[in-house]
Ligand SMILES: NC(=O)C1=CN([C@@H]2O[C@H](COP(=O)(O)OP(=O)(O)OC[C@H]3O[C@@H](n4cnc5c(N)ncnc54)[C@H](O)[C@@H]3O)[C@@H](O)[C@H]2O)C=CC1
């Protein structure tokens with residue numbers, strides 16, 4: 001199993017580290033445009049192999065896509081991150097060109113690859129990859145909901161004063177400060193609805209904290225987060241590589257599902273060896289449907305800025 005990660009920055013390197021530590025891939029190639037950077041990150045990570053007990057071979061490459069040939073899965077984390085005070089949407093001007101070029105280069109050397117898009121604004125970058133490449137729709141997956149759901153569970157565990165592993169929950173919708181739709185009605189603590197423990201006001205607070213999860217960290221760090229993003233991407237990579245048939249909210253191209261068309265946005269999907277093997281159309285109530293509709297309008301507005 002060969003995994004390529006383009007963009008050896010904070011998120012790309014974190015993802016490479018988690019993939020290696022989980023020890024399911026034979027090879028990880030890190031590629032970056034910055035001279036020597038991916039080679040350096042790869043060497044540093046390889047020097048953790050005996051410490052962390054993995055056998056994955058990690059190599060680096062400065063923009064030489066021949067090194068990525070035959071990749072089964074490729075992750076796109078190349079592009080600029082936001083700074084405090086910015087929205088993800090403001091990154092489109094620089095990141096659209098980078099993502100389009102990177103996706104095209106990857107497919108040239110790995111025509112059967114499954115792509116995971118991470119660069120922001122992620123839903124729009126995922127849509128761009130659909131428009132710019134001829135890959136089938138099951139092979140283009142946007143990562144946002146897996147991370148947002150992890151943050152949702154963290155915030156719920158804080159409110160419930162319990163370990164995060166007690167909590168289950170999911171965030172769908174656009175990966176933006178205003179577009180996320182945390183499904184509080186369906187969240188549980190060990191099968192008991194969280195609505196049994198938390199007031200409506202406290203749950204609203206959890207939702208709002210979840211939606212600005214990325215912005216909160218960006219303010220604290222001066223740039224956007226990388227540990228949870230890297231871990232979330234590695235979960236998607238593992239589900240595909242190991243044909244796990246796991247359900248994650250991912251940005252997928254919709255053709256009528258959830259009443260939406262010609263858009264990539266976060267919905268529950270089953271991930272296995274064929275990438276997105278199924279879109280799971282869960283039943284939403286009227287309030288959730290309205291939030292999803294509003295979220296999709298935001299994503300479509302950003303898509304309108306693309307030159308496709
Ligand atoms: N979807 C999500 O949930 C998340 C998305 N992100 C996004 O991921 C992207 C990367 O974030 P970080 O890793 O923090 O940024 P970073 O600046 O640490 O790393 C980005 C890397 O991309 C490289 N790069 C730029 N243009 C390239 C090209 N044409 N080819 C190859 N490499 C190129 C840069 O040299 C740099 O090393 C950002 O757009 C950020 O907003 C970050 C966290 C979560």
Ligand SMILES: O=C([O-])CC(=O)C(=O)O
Nearest residue numbers: 082088120214215224225
């Ligand atoms: O907040 C950002 O810009 C990066 C990101 O998408 C996240 O951490 O959720």
